[in-house]
Amino acid sequence: MSGDLLQGFVPHPEDQRQRYIEHGVWDNKPLWTLITDAHPDRPAVADGEHSLTYAELLAQADALAAGLLAAGLRTGQRVVLQLPNTTTFAVVLMGVLRAGLVPVMALPAHRLAEIEYFIRLTEAVAYITNDDQQTLVRQLQSASLPLQHIFVTNAPDGRDSLPMGDSDEFVPPPVNPCHPALFLVSGGTTGLPKLIPRTHNDYRYNAIRSAQICGLTADDIYLATLPAAHNFPLACPGMLGIFAVSGYVVMNRDPSPEHGFKLIERYAVTATALVPALAQLWSAATEWETADLGSLRLLQVGGAKFPENEARAALRAFPGALQQVFGMAEGLICYTRPGDNPDTVATTQGRPMSPLDELRIVDAEGKDVGPGEEGELLVRGPYTLRGYYRAAEHNADAFSPEGFYRTGDRVQLTPAGDLIVTGRIKDVVNRGGECIAAAEIEQHLLAHPRIRQAAIVPVPDKLLGERIGAAIVSAGLPPTLAELREFLAARGLAAFKLPERLEVLATMPVTAVGKIDKKQIIRALPTKRLCQALSTADTIIRLISI
Template sequence: MLEGFVPFPPELVARYRDRGYWRGRTLAQEFALALERFSDRTALIDGARHYRYADLDRLSDNLALNLLGLGLRPLDRVVLSLPNTAEFVILYLALQKIGCIPIAALVTHRYAELRQFVVLSQARACVYPAAHGDFHFGPVAERIAREAPSLSWRIALGEPGPGEHSLTRLIEEPAATSPSVLEALSIDSTDPCIFQLSGGTTGIPKLIPRTNEDYAYNSRVAAEVTLVDEDSVLLLVLPIAHNLPLACPGIQGFMFHGARVVLHGNTRPDEILALVEKHRVTHLKVVPALLIRLVNHPAAGNFDLSSVRLVQSGGQRMQPEVRARARRTFPQAFVQENFGMSEGLLMFVRKDDPEDVLLETCGRPVCEDDEVKLLDDEGREVSRGEVGELACRGPYTLRGYYGVPEYNAQRFTADGYYLSGDLLRLHRSGNYIVEGRKKDLINRGGEKISAEEVENLILMHPAVQNVACVPIPDEALGEKMCACVLLKPGEALTFEGLSAFLRGHEIAKFKLPERLEVFREFPLSTFGKISKKELGAMVVARMTGDSSCV
């Protein structure tokens, strides 16, 4: 067993298998069934490149053997930072076949995040594009390799630099290793198959171990609730490594059914709508910010969108007006809200829910063995209809973050319930309503940003005495981040100066504050802490010109 991994208790493993949620198979074995059964069907489209299931099987086999030839072994961790390309899917399948654990980084992550992932996981390899936009990954990866002894292999998609291996060549060049080696590998179905990333409130992201069996079930049950069949066509424009596009039901759930996935590398509405028409897309995954852009696109009515059967929205609450517009734009589609987390639990509204339930709630759990409690600050269950912190456990919800026993002691109850930090209320229908969160996060268009992580960096600025990052409302993204600062005597700071300072720390661009407000003092709670709720209201008052609240 991997040191630092918290397994499911044996009695729950037996229970979940007895009830059919878990099948005693690795994720690679689940994929193998689909790759063989649907071998002649088109599985993946990436621009002009079309791949059958048989093609993905053959290419991922070859890549798996070449990765073994490099020296990778089962349970080795691999930081995977690729855009929405076919190579991501081929590599993901190959890593499952050799039992390596991909770490689901984003192509927008930079030195600060990638180094953290390598150090936290003791990763053996890092895979990235040679360049993405105007950013070149090679020098950053080389720098991390000098600082992290575990990192033995740097693999680039595109033209490799000194010391790098070419992902394209590893996929295409015939492997010297015998295919029989793959059959001889021993992979435990209860071991981790991926580390997803938490939106945790601390400055260091937490690694979420998802096991082979729980992650496969996660995708199967999500596919059932989202009405996936072998004729379904999914268009993926959200970052492919995120839990929603990858597994809810995502690539996994669609491939298990022999369905088709279309990949696209940007979120420009005209391109998305054209792809829907061209490929007769049946399923769209969006966050509300993207959906708003699609339904407000002036030329949306010029495209044939009648193929879309389901628009799946997650990441943040969808407003009723957005839902109404989406129904007009995609007249044949069920606009389905869901609430989920990379840690596990998924809630979906259902097609037969009454209209008021569809408009007011985020859904209900997808499995009858999803155990949900809403707790007060003392850990007691709240009365029906009252707001409480979501605590959950079940056949696809983690039992502990990787390698952080002290943190796990805070985030999990003694009987294994995960304390999510989300505030929910039970609706009379049995669905749930999201009422906010205890976690100090800014939800920027579905990307969860740790306020503490950014605050720690801003405190390093020589002009800053204290800082608090708070969410401010945004019509398109839901929330943006405002950095509220107290300056040292005689110092000054501009928004441009703060942005330049933070860029110098090489963090992902989406984490940069989009507003700066300077205060003489911060409002404090009765416990002497900064009242971020009051501070956020003061920022909004400044934005709207309401001086009575400032």
């Protein structure tokens, strides 16, 4: 990988790298070896229409890798991937990795503002998407960007612009396992989403260790219900963890219980992962849906705090299957374990998966708190990043001098070593499992000609956990909520980031040091229902699927 593309990548220090290698958690293999080490004749991935064995997945991935390199792409260059949950997602991801390219894992919901930012930040030379994103493709084609190629797959008329070469003659180029294998997208806390470089070594370990914790074997069948570019359904253990044990992944584009339950019955699915809002809906749906769910032994719930009452409802609806997951694309993953007592599963967010995870819980002055006391969680370890990509100024605040990542989560540690997440320090809204930086939306709001000041705050919501509330001080006639949403959408902001509540204030409350006092704004919000309140299960599915 060329030095210019590595500029802005923060590696683990040499002493830490050696420690992880000596302990056997880093094995110095490319990430793509998860499929080359798998049993070639076993089924690897399906999407309801197509199915591939591991041998077929590898052959298609190699054909794509050969085609990408023949088209002029070079090892180490970045490629933005924006694909839905289909077998094509697996083929493209593995093909890009086999070519020695580095995918940027964009979500299907991202729009021009985010995609353009990813391209510019990483100097991406290619963008791969499907026909769902034709509007975005046209916008990118007319923008002044360093893109050399746009590849569109799965068009309704059969068009597929992926460059496929000769898989029989393909030999993957060598890669450095300590270099980035892919970039995940962070919810961030300031401005646009930060990019998280995950190396071959750390992400292989992330997937393999997660599969071990969850007891996955070659007989397991995993339903990818959440967008597969997320860290949770990708490697916790997700698709990559299933590949690590030669298991079977079923890709799902419709997270409704009606459709999901049918897939569980059809494929005898044994494991899946949901965010709390979906878990609540799925639990309720077991009362009226008739599909046979007896094969499901592992129901992971994460992405946001799972309230105890909802966790207990899930325990009743899916006996013995619930696993709480607390983690972040930046690294640390905590799991409750199979066999934990129901109270532990219902009331905690689990414990770290690696014996080499180092955790600190500190007060506002950075001092370690005592057992059972609340504080901010700091972490470092073999699969936690040491810096966001090309974000030196942000990294200075996001990491301690010793290299601990400041998660921004308030937690307590139980005597048994499990974490309880009690709140958040970072200025984000966690909407249905999507962490959204308040500052990013605020910057866009301040571009509106009739807004003088703006603050984004979380609004509690029974189904999504939090919704996006906007408080503004206007310059003249204040815009309506509909006008604001239209304005932000026109600026290329993803739909899941659009405010769902608008409060117009005469003046913005401030703290003693002159900063906007968001706590006072939240306390002053009336308890009336949100203007965009969810009213049907279909609306919940649509919002989570965005």
